[in-house]
Amino acid sequence: MFSAGNLSKILILVRLAPIVGVLVFSPQVADSSIATTSDRPNTFGIEILNKLAGNGTDNAMVSPFSVELALGMVYVGSTGVTARELSKAIGFGPPDTSPLFPGMGLLSQGSSKIVLKVANSLWCDSSTRLRDSYVEDVKARFGADVNSVDLPTVAAMRRINNWVTTATDQKITDLLKQPPQPPLILIDAVYFKGAWEYPFSRQNNFTGIFHREDGSTCEVTMMKQNLSAPYLETDNFQAVQLGYIDSRLGMVLVLPFPGTSVGAVLQSFKVNSWNETLDRFASRNGTVTLPRFKVTYRSSLVKVLATLGLRALFEPSRDFAGIFSEPRNFYISDILHETFLRVDEEGSEAAAATGIQMRATAMRPIKPFQLTFDRPFLFAIVDNKSGQILFVGVLRDPDKAKL
Known part of the structure; x- marks a missing residue:
């Protein structure tokens, strides 16, 4: 059992180059009254970019798809204010909706001429027990791998980094710089490479x-x-x-x-x-x-998401009790977003699409x-x-x- 104090933090790390997202959390079934707004995911992504770079002078890039997948895995185990804020800000339907948002159909997208790889994983401390219903849900809906590791250890960090390296086609080889803290790390990785129809x-x-x-x-x-x-x-x-x-x-x-x-x-x-x-x-x-260009970009999304109405994610509560078998107060400590995009004569290569x-x-x-x-x-x-x-x-x- 997870034996820390009454307050535990959740880390979400989203990297694009491929793109990757990581998070640590704990939620419960959300309100059935939540309604879907089909255009919200796209509006959400535009708003994130506008907050980060609307008045800037540098290059910038985000992957709404990666952020939505990572937060989607939080959402299906959340309840209360947290669930309502996620639904309103992103446009998720009720937690039992399939698909949770229209873009999830890309999880099964395949083609002989492009590469689009989407991989999700959860890395749970060996002393922590996740709810069976939550594990089954993220496996079925997000195709997530669920792993038990000893956090925080160098061995666990290396194992997670190796998974990310494979999932991102060698584009990210050192996602975690130091051993991650318990109880849970969630990672979303997306890799895209496509050739132009007309090079x-x-x-x-x-x-x-x-x-x-x-x-x-x-x-x-x-x-x-x-x-x-x-x-x-x-x-x-x-x-x-x-x-x-x-x-x-x-x-x-x-x-x-x-x-x-x-x-x-x-x-x-x-x-x-x-x-x-x-x-x-x-x-x-x-x-x-x-x-011809290549863009790389990295930023924490905590402040940006808070200004877009996602405040409960970052405040201690039991809104995440649906993830862990033992309810405690949790909050998300950080959301780190990193992207990579290359555009040349042949096509594009990216860490999110x-x-x-x-x-x-x-x-x-x-x-x-x-x-x-x-x-x-x-x-x-x-x-x-x-x-x-x-x-x-x-x-x-x-x-x-x-x-």
């Missing part, structure tokens, strides 16, 4: 000038191609989706018009639904000029579009079937993101 030709590459928001410039290797793709133009931005071969996934690229910042566009998605906006895309011929529904509508032949990403822009990897955002980020300085 860029290296012969078309050239050195271009990128204009930062502060007026400074830098040289960057640009890729260029002519194609037909889902396209959208509004008063504030142009956007295009580049598809991945043999896949329901795609990358959405949003370029603000001169005089409009990336932060302003992010803010606009709080008023005009991301999904509804992308639903207006229509197939069109045009030219895309895009930098993104989902968004985009449907093309009939459109009269019009002048081909020209999209040159030579100033800060927004990008997202999306699932066109469920509307799930796997990745969403901003590139403000390609000089810090060179391949």
Whole structure:
């Protein structure tokens, strides 16, 4: 049995590069009155990015999909205020809903031309007993591995790090820097690698000038191609989706018009639904000029999530009693989010992916579009079937993101 005092902390660590999430907690069955809001997961991800980088000057990226999976494993064992806050902020349906949110269909997504690996695991201290019902639930719904280890020991840290290394295709080899504290560590890892449906030709590459928001410039290797793709133009931005071969996934690229910042566009998605906006895309011929880039980003999400209404997670309570056989007060001590994304001529490689529904509508032949990403822009990897955002980020300085 878990023999610590009346207060134990929960650690959630979410890493993307692939992406990984880790957490330590204890919950109970949530209220059946909780309602689902289908667009909330995407809004939630946009809001996280806006809080982290809306007014910043650097590159940034988050994986809503990873955060939602990690918190989903908390949610199915939670109750009370904690469960209600999770449902409202993220849009989860009742705990017994299947799927818990639309993007969970990606857990069974497969293709011969892309790699999308989603792995979840729980690492429980050998002195701690989890509720059988909770273990069965996370195994059945999240495909989670449940392991018993001696926390905190170096041997346990190495075993967990080895699991993460395998789950993330060697992209994360040292997730835990020191032995994790008991009683429970939860990890969510996502790895994505996809080839463009229409690859860029290296012969078309050239050195271009990128204009930062502060007026400074830098040289960057640009890729260029002519194609037909889902396209959208509004008063504030142009956007295009580049598809991945043999896949329901795609990358959405949003370029603000001169005089409009990336932060302003992010803010606009709080008023005009991301999904509804992308639903207006229509197939069109045009030219895309895009930098080659690699983005890495790491941040604690505790303060951000608290401002988005998830406060009970970080306050001691027994809302997590559905996870442990012996009820105690628990709270989440940290949520660390780390991401990685590489975009080149062949396609994308990432530690988390993104989902968004985009449907093309009939459109009269019009002048081909020209999209040159030579100033800060927004990008997202999306699932066109469920509307799930796997990745969403901003590139403000390609000089810090060179391949």
